[in-house]
Amino acid sequence: MNEEERQQATPDLGPGYLRIGELAKRTGVSPELLRAWEQRYKLLQPTRTAGGFRLYGAADEARIRRMQSLVSGGLAAAQAARLILSGEPAPRTVPASATILDEEAANLTASLDRLDEQAASAALDRLFSAYTVETVLQDVVIPYLHRLGERWEVGEISVAQEHFASNLLRGRLLGLAQGWGQGQGPGAILACLPGEHHELGLLAFGVALRRRGWRIIYLGTDSPIGAVADIARSLRPAVVVLMSMNPDSFLDHARQIEQLAKQVQVVIAGRGATPEVARHTQTHLLDQDPVSAAGIIDRDHSTRDDDRRRS
Amino acid sequence: MNEEERQQATPDLGPGYLRIGELAKRTGVSPELLRAWEQRYKLLQPTRTAGGFRLYGAADEARIRRMQSLVSGGLAAAQAARLILSGEPAPRTVPASATILDEEAANLTASLDRLDEQAASAALDRLFSAYTVETVLQDVVIPYLHRLGERWEVGEISVAQEHFASNLLRGRLLGLAQGWGQGQGPGAILACLPGEHHELGLLAFGVALRRRGWRIIYLGTDSPIGAVADIARSLRPAVVVLMSMNPDSFLDHARQIEQLAKQVQVVIAGRGATPEVARHTQTHLLDQDPVSAAGIIDRDHSTRDDDRRRS
Amino acid sequence: MNEEERQQATPDLGPGYLRIGELAKRTGVSPELLRAWEQRYKLLQPTRTAGGFRLYGAADEARIRRMQSLVSGGLAAAQAARLILSGEPAPRTVPASATILDEEAANLTASLDRLDEQAASAALDRLFSAYTVETVLQDVVIPYLHRLGERWEVGEISVAQEHFASNLLRGRLLGLAQGWGQGQGPGAILACLPGEHHELGLLAFGVALRRRGWRIIYLGTDSPIGAVADIARSLRPAVVVLMSMNPDSFLDHARQIEQLAKQVQVVIAGRGATPEVARHTQTHLLDQDPVSAAGIIDRDHSTRDDDRRRS
């Protein structure tokens, strides 16, 4: 049974539709205990079938969940029941959490390794709800990608695992990227050089930059310089970021890049972006991790802006 | 047989065209069970051939599928049938192929009603990953909050349910709000007037405004005007937004608000923000839903900005 | 009288006047059965020669073909005949109010062309909130992608526009894909062959298949067959889908694919998947649009499942 069906099956009206077994399965409270709570505290008053079976409704389910949360919060069952029946709001308990970061990071690695999408997504959810996007990217995602590359090179990991993990992370990053073209902030065009198909780092960079209020125009993998230049001319972004893992990629298109750099600020990134390449192409070099890089670009731009205003 | 032919073969009108074997093949429910459901629950009322063979129509097929979904969702057959028969006033209503938006929205409501945090979070996850933040806020969250309020007034919903839902949604909105003070965009100070404890609308507004690149300084519920004014003086935001559900709240602090409005653009929002209040306090009125409101504020600000540049 | 003579003996009484034997040969329905249908259901009312021979026209042939299609679609003969005689033109599933659909589709195209992320996202939101996922994919996204390809070939569109649009759509599809590895349904491994970097079609297929309850393991672009095989061995999916736009891609790996096809059902798709390739590699061919293809795979699997259970 999949989740949607189960949820569909819970209409929020009327007399009661769930038999005790299903209610038990849904809430995790045993049928015996459900009957006990009914008898002892009158917590529930299910309707009955002609034959005598109990039938519970959505309100009953809510009451049970409330009961669970109160009891697990330390209240005695009788008190919890009284509280619920009196209609008082619950004192909410806040589960405090300590250093989940490393734990969840390990979790994520393990989940991705065994192609368990659900577990990996859950781990990412927990991470994103406990830490800032920047922290998760910088301390979990990027390091993970590095290790993924290394493990792949050593043959510790199959291509399939690598693909699976990349695709899942790409999906999450694109989720964070949603709407990153909106707004009034400075614009940035992001592109991978022709032949380059690794885009996760660039995506992470884009997300981090967006978080600082920038407007992102994302061209993605394998983008011809000419196309980037066209767009740059019409959109006049504050910066163009070109990424490649291979230095030769940059050198092969050195002339075009240099040309582009005369019209707009061009920044090069990725393992292929070396000081030498930057010198050759008259561009700026970005060799930090994506999140720091976004910080630097942002700072740079604002100070330059400030200077302009001052003068 | 290909798909089109099969669909062609299922006209959705009239007396019925499928014999029991074919219906069984299509739905995966055995002929015996189909007859049992008919006899026991009157779930189907097929027409008959002269010789007595049952003939089913598309509506019957839909009913069977609904039945399957409910039963696989844990309902007992009798209850599932009752539900289907009760919820079907029109002979031919919409087949359950609703869009994900409606489906998940209904899902969210049901989950929140029965205090099922996990299911509610999952529904929100699906919504946020399938739709823009703006759409989810405008078409799901805000309408839900309205209905929540109405249902609460009518007593259709318990205090616990209302608290549960509010807290969960607040958590999600705060998640979206993460890092919203960063960046270079125009700043906005958001605050609820003293005594005002409803902040969800204001949060949604903040999120929408952030998505347009603004920098949000959020003071939250029950904020003294003096504190707002202090911060406004030091941070010089482009706009200050004051919210309250109660007109008197505004009027009680009219003088302070008017004073504040002389130093910075002040906008009032919430059900308590009436044209009269705006006139009294020399402020601007924002009476749309939070997402549209954010759009208006943003547009206003950029045009004013443009004008300034032009002049 | 031999065949030729018989035909010669049939003077042109006008276009399309057929005697029963010829009609039988054309439609594959035996003369006896044709007469039976005429008598029992009045399905046909052929004119007669002076000697009493039946003469059928084109309309009769059409009726027979319709009858065949309906019957092979599961209808009983009597019902099929009734349907045909009732004179309705095949109640096809009509796309609801095609106007909004087309309008928003045009909107989407325009937005994407001018790199307006916000507008494009909004258009997609409206589409997804008004129509089924299947409808939007089949009637908007897939056609759009086709046109995109064509326009790109003709040079009507810049590479940058193509990249931008692809990335945005990919983001949305991945959003819909969220959680698609979960659940209990049959599993499918999806991969593009080595060298193939177009994945949007495959993503759409995955989304559609997920909507039917399948569990998706997505390997994405440029996946070595070896990796696919590894995973297939350990996960034992119900089907493996390989996609490529280039027939040579398939042929280059024909041996590996054939090997894989011995262990698990392999289906090939994409423009490169030709009947010839399928024969060569002992795989099944999928040449419909992604959404229909998902339907076919799903039906195939359930019927095969049924058969197995029955035997």
Add this chain to the structure above:
DNA sequence: ATAGGTTTTGTCAAGCTTTTGTACAT
């Protein structure tokens, strides 16, 4: 928690009828 009894629900079987494609005699 267990024991002993009841309800619910899917499945099966027996004996008979209808439907439908095909065969045969005139």
Add this chain to the structure above:
DNA sequence: ATGTACAAAAGCTTGACAAAACCTAT
């Protein structure tokens, strides 16, 4: 060509049954 016959396939009704789920009470 016609009309009738026939047999396989598919269906109908009634009745029964057993596993699963549920009840009460100890």
